[in-house]
Amino acid sequence: MKTDILIVGSGCSGLYCALNFPESRQITVITKAGAEENDSYLAQGGMCMLKDESDYQGFFDDTMKAGHYENDEASVEIMIRSSRSVVEDLLQFGADFQKDENGELVFTREGAHSEKRIIFHKDVTGKEITSTLLAQAKRRSNIMLLEHTSMIDIIEENNICYGAVVQRQDGSLETIEADYTVMATGGIGGLYRHSTNFRHLTGDALAVAVRHKIALKDISYVQIHPTTLYADEERSFLISESVRGEGAVLRDKNGERFVNELLPRDLLTKAILEQMEKDGTEFVWEDLRTIPENELNRHFPNIVEHCRKIGYDVTKECIPVVPAQHYFMGGIKVSHESRTSMEQLYAVGETACNGVHGKNRLASNSLLESLVFAKRAALDMAEHLGEVKRNSHLFETLDMSQYKDLSGLYKTYHELVKNEIKGEERCTIR
Known part of the structure; x- marks a missing residue:
C-alpha cells in the first residue's frame, strides 16, 4: 500500500x-x-x-x-x-x-x-x-x-x-x-x-x-492512579479524580479519613500505599456519600452503574479502591x-x-x-x-x-x- x-x-x-x-x-x-x-x-x-x-x-x-x-x-x-x-x-x-x-x-x-x-x-x-x-x-x-x-x-x-x-x-x-x-x-x-x-x-x-x-x-x-476499584476485573476500573474534586473522601479500615484527597496523584498514591501497609489491607475505602445523590447520578452515572454491577451502592456504602498503573x-x-x-x-x-x-x-x-x-x-x-x-x-x-x-x-x-x-x-x- x-x-x-x-x-x-x-x-x-x-x-x-x-x-x-x-x-x-x-x-x-x-x-x-x-x-x-x-x-x-x-x-x-x-x-x-x-x-x-x-x-x-x-x-x-x-x-x-x-x-x-x-x-x-x-x-x-x-x-x-x-x-x-x-x-x-x-x-x-x-x-x-x-x-x-x-x-x-x-x-x-x-x-x-x-x-x-x-x-x-x-x-x-x-x-x-x-x-x-x-x-x-x-x-x-x-x-x-x-x-x-x-x-x-x-x-x-x-x-x-x-x-x-x-x-x-x-x-x-x-x-x-x-x-x-x-x-x-x-x-x-x-x-x-x-x-x-x-x-x-x-x-x-x-x-x-x-x-x-x-x-x-x-x-x-510512570503514573500510578491512586483510586481504582478493587475488584476481580481484567482492567482496573478508574474512580475518577473528579469524584474527589466534588467532595468524596478516603477512609482507612476504621472509617477514619487519613489524607487530603486533592493531593497530586503521586503523593496521594504514596499516602494510600502507606495506609494500606499500616492497616494490613489490600485497599482503602472511598466514600462518595459526601456528594448529593442527584449530583452523583448526573455527573458520574458510569461510575455509579459500574459499582452497582460489582455489588456496591455508592449512595449507601463506601467502595474499596487501590492504586494501579494509569499513565505514561x-x-x-x-x-x-x-x-x-x-x-x-x-x-x-x-x-x-x-x-x-x-x-x-x-x-x-x-x-x-x-x-x-x-x-x-x-x-x-x-x-x-x-x-x-x-x-x-x-x-x-x-x-x-x-x-x-x-x-x-x-x-x-x-x-x-x-x-x-x-x-x-x-x-x-x-
Whole structure:
C-alpha cells in the first residue's frame, strides 16, 4: 500500500491529527484492535481548558508543581495557550460538554488544581471526544481506517522513516509506504499486572524506537492512579479524580479519613500505599456519600452503574479502591511539533514525550496535551510535504522473512520496553 500519511493508532491524538490535514491528502489510520478500543475512550474526568487570561498563571503553576518542576516550560505554555482553539474545534465537530442554563461551559475541579478549569461530559469525557472525532474521520473520504491491523516494524534507512510493516486481521503481512508516519499507539498498561489501560497497549512504538535507536525521554516516569476499584476485573476500573474534586473522601479500615484527597496523584498514591501497609489491607475505602445523590447520578452515572454491577451502592456504602498503573509520562522524545529524532517520523499522544507533564501528570491534562500536539504535528507535516524523501526500492528489497516468528518478535519488544522502565512495587510489570 501507499499513502501520504500513515497514523498508527485510533485514539484521540491519532484521529485529531488525521482531521487536521487537508482533505486532498490520503490518510491511512491503522489500529491494533477495534477503533473504539483505546484509552482515550476510557478517560472519565474531563479536559483542562484556559478559561480566561486570569487563570493562565495558576494553570501553568499547577501543571509545573504536579510535574515536580521537571516539565518543559515551553511545552506547558503551548498546551495552555492552544487549549481554547482545540475546544472550539471539538465543539464545531459536535462534541457535547456540560453547559449551564445560559449555554456556557461548566467547569469542574480535580486533584492538585487551584481552580475549576476542567470541561466534561458526565463521567465519560474521553468517550465523548474520541467518538466525535471518529465519526468525523469516517465521514472523510480521504481517511481510511484499518481496524485489527498491527504495526510490526517501521521501514527505515539512514535514519529516515519510509513507512511500516503491518499485520492484517487474517494474519497476512504487508507494507505501507508513507511520506510521513505518526506513532499514536498509546501507553504501556498492558505490560502491568494492575492497570486501567487496555491489555493490548504494550508499548509497541517504544520497542520499535529502542530497536531503531530513536531517542526516548523520561522512560521511567510512570503514573500510578491512586483510586481504582478493587475488584476481580481484567482492567482496573478508574474512580475518577473528579469524584474527589466534588467532595468524596478516603477512609482507612476504621472509617477514619487519613489524607487530603486533592493531593497530586503521586503523593496521594504514596499516602494510600502507606495506609494500606499500616492497616494490613489490600485497599482503602472511598466514600462518595459526601456528594448529593442527584449530583452523583448526573455527573458520574458510569461510575455509579459500574459499582452497582460489582455489588456496591455508592449512595449507601463506601467502595474499596487501590492504586494501579494509569499513565505514561515518558515516551518517544519529540519536539514541540511532535517530530522524533528520525526524519519523517512523528509521535503524538501518550506514546510521545514533549516534556509537558514532567515527572507527574496533572489531572485532565492528558486529553488536552494529546490533541494540542497532534494538531501541531499535522500542521508541521502539511507544511513540509514537498520536502519528503522517498525510497520505493527499499520496499522492493525488504526481507520479510525476519517477521516470520511474530510471537518471538513481540516477546522481544515487551522485554525491550520492560528493561527501560522501573515498575512500581505494587504495580509489578508482568
